[in-house]
Amino acid sequence: MRERLAKLGPAPEKDGPKESPEIAAQRKRLEANVAAIDGKLKQADILFVRADQLIDAANDKRRERFTESLFGPVPNFYSSVLPAAFERVPLQLKRLFDAGAEWISRAWAKGIVVFLLIFLVPVGAAVAGRSFVRNMAGRVDAKQRANKPAEPTVQQCGVWALRKTVRSTLPLWLGLLVFYLIVSAAGLADPTLNGFLLRAILATGWAIFLIALITYSLLPDDSAWKIIPSTDAVARRVAGLLWAITAVWWVDLVLNLTDTAVFTPYQVSVLRSAIFAALYGVILAAILLAIQSGTVMGKAALSGWRAWLFSFCGAVAGIIIIAMLFGYESLARFVGMHAVSTAGVLWIMYLLHLAAESISSVSVISGRTIDDDLDEEEDMGAPSLLTLRIIVSLLLDIAIIAVGVTVLLLLWRFDWVEVKGWIQAAFFGFQFGNLHLSLQSVLIALGVFALGLALTRFVQRWLTGRVFTGRHSESGLHESVRIGIGYLGFVLAALAGISYLGVDFSNLAIVAGALSVGIGFGLQSIFNNFVSGLILLVERPIKIGDYIQVAGLEGTVKKISVRSTEIETIYRQSVIIPNANLITDPVTNWMHLDKSCRLDIAVGVDYGTDVELLRTTLLDVAQQHRGVLKSPPPVVHFAGFGDSALDFELRVFLRDVGERIRSSSDLRFTILAALRDAGISIPFPQRDLHIKEGGFTPEAGAKRKPTQGSR
Numbered sequence: 178m179r180e181r182l183a184k185l186g187p188a189p190e191k192d193g194p195k196e197s198p199e200i201a202a203q204r205k206r207l208e209a210n211v212a213a214i215d216g217k218l219k220q221a222d223i224l225f226v227r228a229d230q231l232i233d234a235a236n237d238k239r240r241e242r243f244t245e246s247l248f249g250p251v252p253n254f255y256s257s258v259l260p261a262a263f264e265r266v267p268l269q270l271k272r273l274f275d276a277g278a279e280w281i282s283r284a285w286a287k288g289i290v291v292f293l294l295i296f297l298v299p300v301g302a303a304v305a306g307r308s309f310v311r312n313m314a315g316r317v318d319a320k321q322r323a324n325k326p327a328e329p330t331v332q333q334c335g336v337w338a339l340r341k342t343v344r345s346t347l348p349l350w351l352g353l354l355v356f357y358l359i360v361s362a363a364g365l366a367d368p369t370l371n372g373f374l375l376r377a378i379l380a381t382g383w384a385i386f387l388i389a390l391i392t393y394s395l396l397p398d399d400s401a402w403k404i405i406p407s408t409d410a411v412a413r414r415v416a417g418l419l420w421a422i423t424a425v426w427w428v429d430l431v432l433n434l435t436d437t438a439v440f441t442p443y444q445v446s447v448l449r450s451a452i453f454a455a456l457y458g459v460i461l462a463a464i465l466l467a468i469q470s471g472t473v474m475g476k477a478a479l480s481g482w483r484a485w486l487f488s489f490c491g492a493v494a495g496i497i498i499i500a501m502l503f504g505y506e507s508l509a510r511f512v513g514m515h516a517v518s519t520a521g522v523l524w525i526m527y528l529l530h531l532a533a534e535s536i537s538s539v540s541v542i543s544g545r546t547i548d549d550d551l552d553e554e555e556d557m558g559a560p561s562l563l564t565l566r567i568i569v570s571l572l573l574d575i576a577i578i579a580v581g582v583t584v585l586l587l588l589w590r591f592d593w594v595e596v597k598g599w600i601q602a603a604f605f606g607f608q609f610g611n612l613h614l615s616l617q618s619v620l621i622a623l624g625v626f627a628l629g630l631a632l633t634r635f636v637q638r639w640l641t642g643r644v645f646t647g648r649h650s651e652s653g654l655h656e657s658v659r660i661g662i663g664y665l666g667f668v669l670a671a672l673a674g675i676s677y678l679g680v681d682f683s684n685l686a687i688v689a690g691a692l693s694v695g696i697g698f699g700l701q702s703i704f705n706n707f708v709s710g711l712i713l714l715v716e717r718p719i720k721i722g723d724y725i726q727v728a729g730l731e732g733t734v735k736k737i738s739v740r741s742t743e744i745e746t747i748y749r750q751s752v753i754i755p756n757a758n759l760i761t762d763p764v765t766n767w768m769h770l771d772k773s774c775r776l777d778i779a780v781g782v783d784y785g786t787d788v789e790l791l792r793t794t795l796l797d798v799a800q801q802h803r804g805v806l807k808s809p810p811p812v813v814h815f816a817g818f819g820d821s822a823l824d825f826e827l828r829v830f831l832r833d834v835g836e837r838i839r840s841s842s843d844l845r846f847t848i849l850a851a852l853r854d855a856g857i858s859i860p861f862p863q864r865d866l867h868i869k870e871g872g873f874t875p876e877a878g879a880k881r882k883p884t885q886g887s888r
Contacts (some may be wrong), residue, residue, distance in 0.1 A: 251447055254504035262448035269445045276439050284365055291363050298359060303352030310344050327401070335531030338393040345393075346386050353378050353650045367576070373438045378429050384427040387521045391419045394524075405478075411471035418467060422460040426517040429453040429510070448512040451501055456511025458497035465491055518588050526581040533573040536566050568627040572620065622674040629670025637662055709756035713737055719759060719766055724834050726765035728758060733835070747838070767834040773806060774834040776841055780848065781822030783860045786813075788823070794855050795827045798847045804840045806830040821862045 189847050194525050195201075251258055284292050299850035326333065357378050366374050394404045395416040403412065432449060435441070435620050441449075465487065469475045493516055579600075586596045637659050713719055723734045725744065730743035730752055741753045767774055782791055792813045799811035816824040827848070831840050852859065 227551075238254055239830055248505070248508060250504040251506055254451075254506070255449070258444050258447050259451075262442075262444035265442050265445050266448070269439075269441060272439050273435060276435075280365065280370070284363070287363055287365070291359075295356065295359050295363065295365075299352040299356040302355040303348045306348035329402055330535075331404060332531045332535040334397075334402050335528045336535055337402055338390065338397070338404060339525075339528040339532060341393045341397075342386065343387045346389050349385050350382050353382055369505075370438055373434045376434050380427055380430045380434075383518075383521070384423055387423045389421055390521075390524065390528075391416050391423070394528075395419075405474055407471050407474035407477075411467065411474050414467045415464060415471075415474070418460055418464045422457065422464070423521075424457045424519055425453060425460065426514060429514060447506055450506040454497055454501040454506055454509035454513050454873075457516070458494050458501065458509065461490065461494040461497065461513070461516070465494065496849050515589055519585060522581055522584055522588070527578055529577045530574060533570040533577065534711040536570045536573065568623060568630070572623060572627075575620065580801055618677065622677045625677055626670045626674035629666060629673055633663060633666025633670065635667065705757045709760040710738060710740055710742075712760060713742070713756055718769065719764065720768075723766040723769065726767075727754060727762055730754070731765075772833050772835075774831055774837060776829050776837060778827045778829075778844055778848065779816070780825045780827060780840065780852075781859055782820060782825070782852075783858050784823060785856050786823065790855060791825065791852075791857055794851050794857065795825070796850065797828045797829060798844065802829075802840065802844060802847070804831050804833070804836050804843075806832055822860045 184331070211812065284295055329337070357366075357374065360374065394405070394411045397403060400409060405412075407415070429449075436446070468478050470485070477483065486761065490536070493512060497509045497513045499515075500506075583596060583600065586599075587593065640659060640662070719725060719734055719737070719742070721734050721737060724732065725734060730744065732746040732750075732752060734742060735745050735751070736743040737756075741755050742759060744752050744754065747754060780791075795813050796811055799805050800807075805811060806829075811827065811829045814826040814828055817825050818824070829844070831837060
């Protein structure tokens with residue numbers, strides 16, 4: 178309508194020419210339709226506002242009633258409610274038994290085939306699923322046994338426990354699913370029973386998963402794979418108590434679900450809540466005492482943030498017991514039941530976080546590197562494999578937290594409409610000035626950044642494997658190009674991710690101009706090293722693999738980054754040198770333009786030696802050594818007349834300066850053997866002592882008197 182009205186153009190002015198009657202009538206009709214549509218839209222907006230108000234009022238009322246049910250004590254709890262409950266328990270048990278028998282009769286009435294399908298096919302599905310999972314995982318298990326570490330990290334233990342739990346419980350989940358499908362297909366799940374059946378099956382699957390998770394976390398086949406360090410006795414005690422509280426949680430939930438199918442008197446419901454609340458509190462207190470009694474486990478539980486968690490669990494146990502004793506049985510049971518389910522969700526989130534940490538090889542909790550044996554060849558400059566792994570781990574952690582918090586909110590009886598609204602608000606974000614921030618945009622920006630790093634890594638590998646392979650250019654050039662592409666790709670990927678967030682780069686330019694003053698003063702040395710690193714990468718006066726001497730240090734260049742350069746000495750020491758020192762200080766590069774070098778070996782012989790024979794012998798030794806160049810040829814230099822010997826130097830040129838130390842040693846061994854074969858001796862240092870007559874005698878020395886000050 179608006180488009181058609183816009184095509185007619187603006188209405189004519191009063192003093193201007195008038196429109197034709199047809200156009201005027203059409204304009205009037207379109208304006209009336211637009212006004213009607215605007216009115217409907219405003220009414221819809223009002224209805225949306227009223228609907229939101231009604232939803233908020235309903236949620237407030239629901240929370241108010243829920244709060245009253247929790248924090249309202251049961252009147253006459255000990256005097257009248259409990260005695261009446263004990264009287265009605267036998268009748269309630271009979272109702273449950275009759276309901277179960279009636280359902281079995283209905284199943285039998287469907288025929289023997291349906292009855293056998295209900296109870297036998299799920300078992301067969303579970304057995305078949307177990308066989309399938311075992312066959313699929315057999316090859317993986319064999320590989321893991323071959324590479325099984327003697328002292329696994331906590332991340333490896335967590336991944337192992339989670340994987341074993343899923344593999345062991347997957348067949349049971351399959352059996353429960355088949356059971357539900359057959360019962361539903363047979364018409365044995367009416368609308369009332371269907372709600373009970375589905376929730377009971379989900380609770381059973383969850384309880385089985387928690388029991389398996391406890392087993393593989395605390396009682397693995399190899400004690401070295403325990404997530405929590407402890408002795409076997411303490412681990413078995415804690416695991417048994419955890420199994421017990423999980424079983425109590427399952428029975429409590431299933432009995433509570435029976436209220437939807439079988440009428441339960443109020444007194445029996447109160448008694449049931451009180452019994453299970455007491456069990457929750459007592460078993461939780463016993464778990465804490467068992468953990469504290471263990472020397473190793475207690476020390477781990479009472480250190481750092483675990484001590485706060487331990488104290489919080491103790492407070493929860495105290496609240497459950499005290500609330501139950503004072504008649505707040507609903508509050509006590511609610512806290513106990515949801516403490517078990519919440520602990521299970523949090524433990525699974527922790528194991529998934531450990532799996533994410535194993536991907537990134539960096540621990541968020543400890544801040545230490547997990548994998549100390551990262552292959553150095555996997556480092557491709559700025560966009561290294563470790564950077565990509567950290568980004569993937571971060572995305573996984575965000576997903577784990579988002580899903581886990583959503584599940585916890587639903588477990589703690591928050592309405593799905595409210596939770597959905599919170600998720601939408603967090604996912605689609607909020608306005609921060611001119612910048613719109615949202616979880617969606619942040620995740621996509623991280624994905625763009627990771628994709629840019631992956632593309633950069635692909636280009637680096639392509640250059641290394643396709644372009645530079647087989648070429649005779651210097652390896653230092655390859656490394657400089659590779660590192661340069663790495664930093665360029667890193668910057669472009671970062672700019673792409675930031676631009677997706679909607680950041681205005683003009684504002685960043687203003688901020689960068691303001692920070693330039695700080696760079697000029699506080700960050701001068703860092704900026705100087707950065708610029709020096711770029712100069713080294715572009716001009717390449719020093720390349721990876723060069724043997725250099727600088728500031729009294731010498732070694733082989735192992736890595737050149739934009740801030741510093743790493744060299745390795747002959748003692749296998751890694752020395753980090755700021756790039757500014759390599760630009761400003763004198764640097765001796767033995768391999769800058771040529772890898773060859775000169776080597777001088779000093780030789781001293783007797784004064785009576787045939788020097789021509791010596792020259793020939795030394796030259797023969799040099800010419801036979803494979804590391805000595807033919808051109809320039811070796812030279813024997815007469816260095817001088819020594820006190821005890823004639824001093825000569827054998828001057829040779831080696832092909833590779835990296836073989837300087839080894840070649841000098843090999844030449845000396847060969848020279849020594851050749852001189853012995855030629856009968857040329859190397860003299861010892863000697864002195865001639867001449868004593869004049871009438872000089873010093875022992876008697877004269879004995880008659881000398883000590884001078885003043887001598888002792």
